[in-house]
Amino acid sequence: MASESDPAPSNFIRSMIEKQAASTVATRFPPEPNGYLHLGHAKSICLNFGIAQDFNGWTNLRFDDTNPDKESEEFMTAIKRDVEWLGFQWKSLCYASDYFDDLYSCAVALIKSGDAYVDSLSAEEIREYRGSLKEPGKESPYRNRSAEQSLELLEEMKSGKHNEGDHIVRLKIDMASSNMNMRDPAIYRIKKTHHYRTGDKWSIYPLYDYTHCLSDAIEGITHSLCTLEFEDHRPLYEWVIEKVKASSVAVELGSPVQTEFGPLNLEYTVLSKRKLIELVQKGLVSGWDDPRMPTISGLRRRGFTPDSIREFCRRIGVTKSSAVIEISVLETVIREELNESAERRMAVLEPLKVVITSLADDHNEILQFANHPNKPELGSRQLPFTREVYIEQSDFEEDPPPKFKRLVPGGEVRLRSSYVIRCDEVIKDENGKITELHCTHDPDTLGKKPEGRKVKGVIHWVPAGHSVKSEVRVYDRLFNQPNPLAEDNYLDAINSDSLVVMEDAQLEPALASSAVGSSYQFERQGYFAVDEDSTAERPVCNRIVSLRDTWS
């Protein structure tokens, strides 16, 4: 695990900033509050906050809240929680909606300077006039209407006099530009939606591109870091800021410089809010925080730690190009961390009762177990060894395959840190289903090798009567294809075995009343976290990750 003092690995953005020797490094993380944050956002958060920290700068958290149809308070609350949970502190909490008055003044100034106009074509006509990548666009007949006329219409749009779609405000740039973003992009539209922050004040809302670049400039952001798909938007952003600065408007603007980096793509999942919303809305997962989701809230519930996610972001690095990261990188960071930090426990996920007939009914022998094999400072715990214990159904085979090293009829196995037992009798019900095993123990094998024979298998167990009945949720990858988006419909690639619920798991008594969120290694099984669905009587545990990579 990397420690706090590990330097962040260099990348092209850091090198660029070092060369600039800039006096201020001001960044922002600018989510649109229309969903929960996912691992791609974590990459952007670690980059933006990490760079500002290392160059003695600051970072704003800014909600780009320009589309009240899709945005909500719930999403903002979740986003703030996730950024803080990842361990980052913003300088100011900002909202694009705080700049609506300024943005409106800028639009008025751009109309006055002849750099914007109100267009009255229909949405369909605007699409037709836009041209294509091969064909230049056509100028709207309204493009050259007078500034006075445009201003009058804008005022009417603002006061709610017109209907949605009747008019829009567009920049007057170049309908023949090879960059489609420069073909007179819209900057305002009529939308009569209540906004959770500005209420019913506005019946027009500024569009994303226009809002985003001006918000950066208003906040004095120096380095606008964003993903590659915005590369083609950069000329537009620069154009807007330059024109507004040249206008008469009294809005103070800094000079943000945009640098694009490759977005995170991760195997066996999808990182797109639109797709994640679909999974939630169609009930394919239990919610945004379903432990299979690549969201920060899902990973937190699964049992990932802030350290492990930051370490993941450190390992994947930041480059100019887009790459697909193997899911094993994510699984490895948490496995490595928990191998160091998680206390060991025993849990039987699919119990099979074993009666040790050589023990008295009330046998209750206290055995001592180390909490961690190589960290004595983590102490130890006690476990009673009793006449009845549970073992894993899969640790017994009546007709064992070759090389099966666990319990078989007439065979021996060691109960972890306890005695060697021998299976004398297999008890079945009328349907032939095994209900219990009758075994005898060798009293001379506690902490000692058995006399005159080899016993290879060691299996985990819990004492029946002292164990805690629990639900264990064994999670696996949400998709069974490395690139679900390569399918005709990515939903076809959903892994139907991504959740297997063990209703009758039995945990060792030390796991009773474990705190929600605490993590353990269940010996031979993997790493598990206590879920918030736990009750005092019935803990619920989520599998975070298996002990080894079982896919590759």
Ligand code: ATP
């Ligand atoms: P999505 O595509 O999932 O809807 P988005 O880009 O629309 O995400 P925003 O709320 O606009 O979501 O994103 C906030 C910031 O996070 C942006 O600066 C964006 O570039 C960054 N970001 C989003 N997805 C990724 C990703 N996969 N890798 C790195 N950064 C990302």
Ligand code: MG
């Ligand atoms: Mg976006």
